[in-house]
Amino acid sequence: MLTPAQKTTIRATVPALQAHGDTITRTFYARLFAAHPELLNVFNPANQQTGQQARSLAASVLAYAEHIDRPDLLTPMVQRIAHKHVSLDVHAQQYPVVGEHLLAAIAEVLGDAATPEILSAWAAAYDELAALMIGTERTLSRAGTEQPGGWSGFTPLRVTRVTPESSVITSLTLERPGGETLPTYQAGQYVSVKVKVPGDDHWHIRQYSLTAAPKGRQYRIAVKRAAGGVVSTHLHDRIREGDDLLVHVPAGDFTLRPGTRPVVLLSGGVGITPLLAMLHAALTGAPQRPVTFVHAALNRAAHAFGDEVNALAAQHPQLRTLVFYTDVQDTDQLALHYDQAGVITTAALKPVLPLDADYYYCGPAGFVATVEGILDDLHIPATRRFTETFGPSQGFSVAAQAPATPV
Template identity: 60%
Template sequence: MLTPEQLATVKATVPALELHGETITRHFYASMFAAHPELLNIFNPANQKTGRQARSLAASILAYGAYIDRPEVLGPMVGRIATKHVSLEVLPEHYPIVGEHLLKAIAAVLGEAATPEILDAWAAAYGQLADIMIGVEGQMYKGAAEQPGGWHGFKPFRVARKVQESSVITSLVLEPVDGQPLPPFQPGQYLSLKVQVPGRDTSQIRQYSLSDAPNGQTYRISVKRELAPVGEPFAPGGLISNYLHDEVQEGDELLVHTPAGDFFLQDSDRPVVLLSGGVGITPMLSMLNALVASGPARPVVFVHAALGQGYHAFREHVNEVARTHPNVRKVVYYTDVTAEDRPGEHHDEAGLIRLETLRPYLPAGDTEYYYCGPEGFTRAVEGILDRLEIPAERRFTETFGPSQSFAPVLLGVR
């Protein structure tokens, strides 16, 4: 338990840490991986190179310090981080390692400004957070393993089918090698895969959204091939996504974690709008398929944005669902329309998603909005929802990669 003096010190030093937050976290990761290279099996190196992981850690530390005396505010953030940790098999023994190198990084970057009082206060704050996280994650591990069909850690699955859905997206239908029934999941959640690419020293863990409704027999994920960044000719493409596309074949085995994720379809009777950009279609497809398989029928609008036909995955399936279910409407945006693109069949609107073209499709009433896609797409959707004055409690979103800000989960903070 922090003393009142330590609590005050933590809150008072948040502004100073904010000035150096990303530098501290970059220093932290470099130090920790040098001392514990085995942890490279957990963290995505691509997020290390881009700085996304460092920014995510900095955001979480600053949010925790700023609201350390308001646990009701921090609850959603703790839940989101714990869910991600469980999908990566972060264990109690990892927390002392993180704490040691985090404090060393604060001391190294702040120099003389990092007084013993400040370091002691942040050590106590981290210890408190670690205890909370270990407790929450322990319950999550227990629940995942003890549910019907559940398991500990990563379990072997066989690739039953491999289907190319677009020029950049391929689906893998996975069945458990032991033949046991599978636990259900919430539409919108994801699977973690642990993959050892031949010739690499470490395994890698990646999360991929489940792209179909639960059926108790198989899981389906749909993976986008991550190409090298534009303008960086020597930068590699996505290691795991390219391996899954090019090397993994039907009959091969992959290690899979129980489904996880705090982005999922809510249990309500409200109308639903599902908005996706690119591979963000995958959790939305799981939600759509679950909605049409259950009753009573809720009004559903399925909105998808793609570059064009070649990049438009699951087009025929969504068209068929909309045709055969009167409660479902679909609207597709193509940003690069060609002469071969037929309105109504391939796409419904040309250009970027915007309120003026979207508004005619939206249902009336207290609608729930779910959205997922690249950063530019989610910013555009959030702007539309702001103009529609949709309250935060009816907005649900998934972030690609580590969260860069915890503002969306620090609800009610003023």
């Protein structure tokens, strides 16, 4: 239990974290991987190279320090990180290793400013945070293992269908080799896939959104071929129908909330994948809810799941769709393939967006920032905004991530 004096010390380090957080976390990862190269199996090397992973950790540590007196406000952040850790099969015994190297990184970067008092306070703070994370992750892991059809760690699922969805996105349908029932999931969740790429010394784990409503015996994921992506290239080029993939039970806290409030789904590029499952759930659940589906893509060639969304719109009169193409090609037909050319704007969306809706959005960082600006213009409260970034979160806004009250 942190003492009042230790909490005061933690609060006093906030300016240092703001100034040196990225350097501390980069130093931490360098030390951690040098001492424990086996942990490279857990992390996406691309996120290490771009600094996204370090910035994510820095943001979470800063949020923890800023709210050291109100840990309850950190629940959304803790839940998001815990879901990701569970999907990566992180274990409790790894936390002391992480704590050792995080404290060493703080000491190295801050130098003489890292007094024994500061290091002692952060050691106590880390132990408290680790206990919170371990408890949360244990609960999530137990729920995944004990649910009908559940399992612990990774289990082989068979690829029963490979479906090209666009020039860069391919769907993989997964089933148990024996046809047994799979655990259910909430719309918006993902599964982790663990692969060993030929010629690579390390296993790799990546998360892919589940893109359809639960069907009992099938999962469907969509994989975007990323430039230089080791795993996505492997899945696109080498995996065929009949192959097995190691898969974790579904996880993730970016899910469709229950209720009767209208739903607005805004996606950019491959950000359509979790929102597609939400679209199916909102249209087929009870009670049915009015849905506005906004998607931005480069053009028809890059527009995944367009036919599927159009088919849903034809079946469900409460669904309204609006598609933007930012790089229209000669073969792209207005009113057939897309509705507007260019990027999404407040002026374009204001006439069609219900202001009393819950808003869910996902896509590249630039798209998400644009949506945030539009929602600011429309005065949509933070409690009705739900978003997810693909990759490590670069910030944790406590208010923005607070769960909405179902109506």
